[in-house]
Amino acid sequence: xxxxxxxxxxxxxxxxxxxxxxxxxxxxxxxxxxxxxxxxxxxxxxxxxxxxxxxxxxxxxxxxxxxxxxxxxxxxxxxxxxxxxxxxxxxxxxxxxxxxxxxxxxxxxxxxxxxxxxxxxxxxxxxxxxxxxxxxxxxxxxxxxxxxxxxxxxxxxxxxxxxxxxxxxxxxxxxxxxxxxxxxxxxxxxxxxxxxxxxxxxxxxxxxxxxxxxxxxxxxxxxxxxxxxxxxxxxxxxxxxxxxxxxxxxxxxxxxxxxxxxxxxxxxxxxxxxx
Amino acid sequence: xxxxxxxxxxxxxxxxxxxxxxxxxxxxxxxxxxxxxxxxxxxxxxxxxxxxxxxxxxxxxxxxxxxxxxxxxxxxxxxxxxxxxxxxxxxxxxxxxxxxxxxxxxxxxxxxxxxxxxxxxxxxxxxxxxxxxxxxxxxxxxxxxxxxxxxxxxxxxxxxxxxxxxxxxxxxxxxxxxxxxxxxxxxxxxxxxxxxxxxxxxxxxxxxxxxxxxxxxxxxxxxxxxxxxxxxxxxxxxxxxxxxxxxxxxxxxxxxxx
Numbered sequence: 373x374x375x376x377x378x379x380x381x382x383x384x385x386x387x388x389x390x391x392x393x394x395x396x397x398x399x400x401x402x403x404x405x406x407x408x409x410x411x412x413x414x415x416x417x418x419x420x421x422x423x424x425x426x427x428x429x430x431x432x433x434x435x436x437x438x439x440x441x442x443x444x445x446x447x448x449x450x451x452x453x454x455x456x457x458x459x460x461x462x463x464x465x466x467x468x469x470x471x472x473x474x475x476x477x478x479x480x481x482x483x484x485x486x487x488x489x490x491x492x493x494x495x496x497x498x499x500x501x502x503x504x505x506x507x508x509x510x511x512x513x514x515x516x517x518x519x520x521x522x523x524x525x526x527x528x529x530x531x532x533x534x535x536x537x538x539x540x541x542x543x544x545x546x547x548x549x550x551x552x553x554x555x556x557x558x559x560x561x562x563x564x565x566x567x568x569x570x571x572x573x574x575x576x577x578x579x580x581x582x583x584x585x586x587x588x589x590x591x592x593x594x595x596x597x598x599x600x601x602x603x604x605x606x607x608x609x610x611x612x613x614x615x616x617x618x619x620x621x622x623x624x625x626x627x628x629x630x631x632x633x634x635x636x637x638x639x640x641x642x643x644x645x646x647x
Numbered sequence: 648x649x650x651x652x653x654x655x656x657x658x659x660x661x662x663x664x665x666x667x668x669x670x671x672x673x674x675x676x677x678x679x680x681x682x683x684x685x686x687x688x689x690x691x692x693x694x695x696x697x698x699x700x701x702x703x704x705x706x707x708x709x710x711x712x713x714x715x716x717x718x719x720x721x722x723x724x725x726x727x728x729x730x731x732x733x734x735x736x737x738x739x740x741x742x743x744x745x746x747x748x749x750x751x752x753x754x755x756x757x758x759x760x761x762x763x764x765x766x767x768x769x770x771x772x773x774x775x776x777x778x779x780x781x782x783x784x785x786x787x788x789x790x791x792x793x794x795x796x797x798x799x800x801x802x803x804x805x806x807x808x809x810x811x812x813x814x815x816x817x818x819x820x821x822x823x824x825x826x827x828x829x830x831x832x833x834x835x836x837x838x839x840x841x842x843x844x845x846x847x848x849x850x851x852x853x854x855x856x857x858x859x860x861x862x863x864x865x866x867x868x869x870x871x872x873x874x875x876x877x878x879x880x881x882x883x884x885x886x887x888x889x890x891x892x893x894x895x896x897x898x899x900x901x902x903x904x905x
Contacts, residue, residue: 522895540803
């Protein structure tokens with residue numbers, strides 16, 4: 373059991389191959405008339421290329437805030453985030469971002485949405501078309517190229533939203549509870565598809581969720597966060613082999629161990645909350 | 648009731664009203680007060696036949712054709728600029744709201760003083776009435792716009808004029824079109840008010856002159872010409888709107904009072 377977990381403080385401070393290095397990051401929000409609200413305190417995290425990381429924690433624990441800081445949507449209050457050796461200042465255009473709601477541009481077709489991120493990159497027309505059609509196929513959206521987002525189902529918009537972030541092949545993709553509002557079946561299908569795409573492309577993914585099963589099923593490592601103020605409680609390794617079968621994830625070796633470990637942490641958290 | 652029935656009911660109501668009007672005129676009400684549909688119709692024909700009415704229509708059309716696009720475009724541009732720049736909005740917002748408190752048609756006489764009794768004073772009033780409606784609608788659109796679209800586009804490396812064209816303008820377009828379409832009747836009001844105050848030609852002038860000599864039929868002719876103008880302009884705007892907003896499953900109109 374001991375080798376499953378890594379205390380954040382025992383993580384080597386500056387591993388050379390880390391894509392993202394989160395160093396002593398705090399984030400406080402100003403609320404008018406009241407004292408500052410601490411969303412994140414002393415976050416230390418290093419993420420390596422090609423890893424699938426999930427961040428799990430109760431709502432309001434600052435998981436999404438952490439993603440927004442890595443994307444550079446807002447600045448850290450203190451500490452810093454180093455991305456591929458450079459400190460993040462302002463928007464981090466090297467990450468792809470999949471928001472909670474699909475947020476497809478409603479005035480663009482599926483095809484135009486998926487290709488949106490390619491326009492500002494150096495792609496020839498032919499490359500662009502090939503890339504878009506490849507990812508549309510990957511997402512199972514072939515035949516829906518000319519549809520507008522208003523005409524898609526929830527699952528389809530989700531898929532389009534995910535490949536929109538994947539298509540221009542950013543080294544890191546941030547996902548903010550992308551499967552949150554979906555029904556259980558669609559959710560599993562999409563988890564399965566996401567893993568398949570990821571196994572092909574091996575981009576680094578940081579995936580925020582509040583669902584423990586999802587967190588374990590997808591990840592190499594699960595970052596466990598605690599309730600306000602947001603702190604990293606633990607980083608749990610998931611020793612399951614890949615490729616994984618999402619639909620029978622409970623039966624795979626290593627699932628119970630990792631899940632049980634997470635649940636222990638949260639049970640502890642809950643009892644603290646109750647008293 | 649099917650679509651056919653609805654249309655039939657419509658025709659019946661309008662036809663019935665016109666018939667009642669025709670019968671009442673000269674029997675129960677003095678014709679010089681209300682004229683009658685047949686008199687109005689013949690006045691319309693003869694008005695256009697001797698070219699007089701055509702000239703008046705052309706003058707009013709010019710006033711609107713110049714004042715309306717300038718007012719709409721500058722209103723949209725300023726609304727956009729205020730939405731993009733917090734500083735600009737902070738400085739000018741209270742001033743604009745203050746100016747909006749002025750009943751704008753009351754400024755028409757001033758425009759006559761400044762720009763003379765010709766075309767340009769009316770263009771000024773049309774501009775004024777069009778500008779504010781477009782400004783307020785566009786500015787509201789900018790404030791209601793989901794900032795996450797802009798963030799996402801920025802993150803994907805899209806910025807500058809590309810961001811404006813591909814993200815911001817489409818995002819606010821429902822508001823922009825609401826501004827344009829609500830301002831169409833006001834543009835016509837602007838032209839007519841200008842012509843009422845002082846003019847030598849135009850439909851407004853024609854209406855006022857006809858009323859002054861109790862040619863009631865001609866007054867109604869003027870009103871009908873204006874009504875047709877507004878309907879045609881609105882139809883054109885609606886067509887463009889439908890094409891531009893075909894991505895919306897249903898065009899929802901957001902009504903903003905200004």
